[in-house]
Amino acid sequence: MDQHSGGERRSGWSWWYLLFVIEVAGIIWPPFYNKVEPSWIGIPFFYWYQLAWVIVGAVLTAIVYLATDD
Amino acid sequence: MTEINWTALIIFVVLFAFITWLGFAAARWRKGDLDQLHEWGLGGRRFGTVITWFLIGGDLYTAYTFIAVPALAFGAGAVAFFAVPYTILIYPILFLVFPRLWHVCRKHNYITPADFVRGRFGNRWLALAVTITGIVATMPYIALQLVGLQVVIGALGVPSTGYAGDLPLIIAFIVLAAFTYSSGLRAPASIAVVKDLLIYITAFAAVIVVPIQMGGFGKIFAAVPAQKLLLAVPGASTTGAYSTYATLAIGSALALFLYPHSITGILSASSGHTIRRNAALLPGYSFMLGLLALLGLFAIAAGVGTAPEYAAGFKQFGNSFAVPALMLHSFPSWFVGIAFAAVGIGALVPAAIMSIGAANLYTRNIYREFINKSPTDKQEARMAKLVSLIVKFGALAFIIFAPTQYAIQLQLLGGIWIIQTLPSVLLGVYTRWFNDWALLVGWAVGISLGTAMAMASNLGSTYVLSFAGYALPGYTAFYTVIANLAITAVLTPVFNAMLGGKVRIDATVAADYRP
Numbered sequence: 288m289d290q291h292s293g294g295e296r297r298s299g300w301s302w303w304y305l306l307f308v309i310e311v312a313g314i315i316w317p318p319f320y321n322k323v324e325p326s327w328i329g330i331p332f333f334y335w336y337q338l339a340w341v342i343v344g345a346v347l348t349a350i351v352y353l354a355t356d357d
Numbered sequence: 358m359t360e361i362n363w364t365a366l367i368i369f370v371v372l373f374a375f376i377t378w379l380g381f382a383a384a385r386w387r388k389g390d391l392d393q394l395h396e397w398g399l400g401g402r403r404f405g406t407v408i409t410w411f412l413i414g415g416d417l418y419t420a421y422t423f424i425a426v427p428a429l430a431f432g433a434g435a436v437a438f439f440a441v442p443y444t445i446l447i448y449p450i451l452f453l454v455f456p457r458l459w460h461v462c463r464k465h466n467y468i469t470p471a472d473f474v475r476g477r478f479g480n481r482w483l484a485l486a487v488t489i490t491g492i493v494a495t496m497p498y499i500a501l502q503l504v505g506l507q508v509v510i511g512a513l514g515v516p517s518t519g520y521a522g523d524l525p526l527i528i529a530f531i532v533l534a535a536f537t538y539s540s541g542l543r544a545p546a547s548i549a550v551v552k553d554l555l556i557y558i559t560a561f562a563a564v565i566v567v568p569i570q571m572g573g574f575g576k577i578f579a580a581v582p583a584q585k586l587l588l589a590v591p592g593a594s595t596t597g598a599y600s601t602y603a604t605l606a607i608g609s610a611l612a613l614f615l616y617p618h619s620i621t622g623i624l625s626a627s628s629g630h631t632i633r634r635n636a637a638l639l640p641g642y643s644f645m646l647g648l649l650a651l652l653g654l655f656a657i658a659a660g661v662g663t664a665p666e667y668a669a670g671f672k673q674f675g676n677s678f679a680v681p682a683l684m685l686h687s688f689p690s691w692f693v694g695i696a697f698a699a700v701g702i703g704a705l706v707p708a709a710i711m712s713i714g715a716a717n718l719y720t721r722n723i724y725r726e727f728i729n730k731s732p733t734d735k736q737e738a739r740m741a742k743l744v745s746l747i748v749k750f751g752a753l754a755f756i757i758f759a760p761t762q763y764a765i766q767l768q769l770l771g772g773i774w775i776i777q778t779l780p781s782v783l784l785g786v787y788t789r790w791f792n793d794w795a796l797l798v799g800w801a802v803g804i805s806l807g808t809a810m811a812m813a814s815n816l817g818s819t820y821v822l823s824f825a826g827y828a829l830p831g832y833t834a835f836y837t838v839i840a841n842l843a844i845t846a847v848l849t850p851v852f853n854a855m856l857g858g859k860v861r862i863d864a865t866v867a868a869d870y871r872p
Binding site: 299304307310311314315316317318321322323326328329330331333334337338340341342344345348349351352356 | 435438441442444445446448449452453573574575576577578586587588590598599602603606607630633634636637638640641643644647648651871
C-alpha cells in the first residue's frame with residue numbers, strides 16, 4: 288500500500304484485529320437489539336445490551352493490545 | 358429557579374477556584390520550555406497512560422455532550438443512545454490509526470493534522486484546506502461548551518438574562534484564557550483529572566440514587582412513553598430510524614478524531630503504546646456517557662418537564678435543562694454543587710484544548726506556511742498563545758451576541774465539514790495512493806454537497822436518500838464522505854496521468870510510522 292516502503296517492512300497486519308470486526312458487528316445493526324425483552328433488572332434490552340457491549344469492546348481491545356504488543 | 362441556591366453555588370465557586378489555581382500551577386508541572394510550540398501546545402509529548410486517559414476523556418466527552426445527549430434522550434428518546442455505538446466504534450480507529458500518526462508526527466515534529474498532510478502529500482493548498490476546515494469546525498464547538506456552562510450557572514439560580522447575566526460566563530472565560538495562555542496543554546491536562554473524577558462521581562451517584570428514589574429501573578422505564586423507549590420500527594419502503602441510528606454512530610465516530618482537539622490530545626501522549634493502551638481503557642467514558650444518556654429518560658420519568666419550579670429553566674434552556682432539573686429534583690444542594698461544577702469545569706477542559714488545537718493550526722499551517730516562513734521557536738509559541746486568546750474570545754462573543762441555535766447549527770455543520778478531511782488524514786496515515794489534487798477536489802465536493810444537503814434538510818443532521826421509491830435516511834456526514842472518497846478515487850488516476858507521472862515528494866517514509 289505504501290509506495291515509499293523500503294525493503295524489509297512488516298505489513299503491520301495481525302489476525303487479532305479480526306476481534307475488532309466482532310466488536311463492530313455486534314453494535315452496527317440496530318434491528319438486532321431494538322427490543323425491550325429480555326430486560327435486566329427492569330432495564331430494556333436495547334439499553335443494557337449496548338452498555339454491556341461497551342465492556343465487551345473494551346475487553347476485546349485489551350486482548351488485541353496484549354496479543355499484538357511487542 | 359429565581360432563588361439562588363447558596364449551598365450549591367458556594368461549592369461550585371470553591372471547586373472553580375481550586376481548578377483555577379491548578380491551571381496556573383500546571384505551568385510548573387513536568388517543566389518544559391513553554392516558548393516552544395510542542396511544549397506549550399502538546400505538553401512536550403510526555404503524558405503517560407493515566408494522564409492521557411484523563412486528558413483524552415476530558416477532551417472528547419465534553420460538557421456539551423453531557424448536556425446534549427441526555428437532552429436528546431429527554432426529548433427524542435432511544436435515538437440519543439446512538440452515542441453508545443458511536444463511542445464504541447471510535448476505539449478500533451484509535452487503536453489502528455493513531456499510533457502510526459503519533460510516530461510520524463513525533464519523528465517530523467508535526468503538531469497538527471495539517472502538518473502531517475503537508476509533509477505526506479507535499480501540497481500546501483491541501484494542507485490549507487485541512488487547516489481551515491479544522492479551525493472553522495472547532496470554533497462553534499468551543500462556543501457550545503459555553504452553553505453547558507450557561508445552563509448550570511442558570512440552574513444555580515444566578516440570574517442569567519441581560520448584561521449582568523453574562524458576567525459569570527465572562528469571568529469563567531477570562532480565567533480559562535489566562536491559564537491556557539500561561540500553561541498551555543498542561544492546564545487542561547491537570548484540570549481534566551479533577552473534572553473527570555467529579556463527573557464519574559456524579560454519573561454513578563445519579564444512576565444509583567435516582568432509581569432507588571423512584572422505586573427501581575422497571576418503574577422508570579415503564580414511565581417512558583412507548584415511542585421514546587425504542588427506535589421506531591421502519592415502514593416497508595424505508596430503512597427509517599435504523600439507518601439513521603447506525604449512520605449517525607459511524608459518521609460521528611469517523612469524524613471525531615479528525616477534530617484538531619482530538620488530535621492535539623492524542624499527540625500529547627508519550628508513546629504509541631500509551632495510545633493503544635488507552636483504546637482499551639477509554640471505553641470507561643463511553644460507559645459513563647451511556648449512563649448519562651439514561652438520565653434523560655430518568656428526567657422524563659421524574660416528571661421534571663411539567664414541574665412548575667423548573668418551568669422557567671426549560672423555557673430558557675429548552676431540553677438542555679433536563680439533567681440540571683433532575684439533579685435539583687433528586688439531590689441535596691451540596692451534591693448539586695458538585696454535579697454542576699463537574700459540568701462547568703467539564704466545559705473548560707475541552708474549550709482549552711480546542712483553542713490550543715486551533716491556535717496550533719493557525720500558527721503552523723497559515724502563519725508559518727504563508728506569512729513568516731522561518732519564525733523562531735519563541736515567535737511561533739507566542740503566536741499560538743495569542744491566537745488561542747483570539748479564538749476563545751471569538752467564541753465568547755458569539756455565544757453572547759448570537760442566538761444559541763446558531764452555534765448548535767454551526768457545530769452540526771462542522772461535523773459534516775471535518776469528516777471531509779478523512780481521506781487526507783486518516784487514510785493518509787495508511788496510504789499515499791491518492792493524488793493530492795484529487796484529495797482537494799474530493800474535499801471541496803464533500804463540503805459543498807454536505808452543506809447543500811444540510812440546508813435542504815433545514816439544518817438537520819440527517820438527509821433522506823431515495824432510490825426507486827425506497828428511502829434511506831442517514832447522517833449527512835456519512836453520505837458525503839462516501840461521495841468525497843469516490844470522487845477522490847476516480848480522479849486520482851486521472852490527475853496522475855495528466856501530471857505525467859510526476860508525483861510530489863513524500864517527506865515521510867514507511868519506517869517513520871513505526872516505533
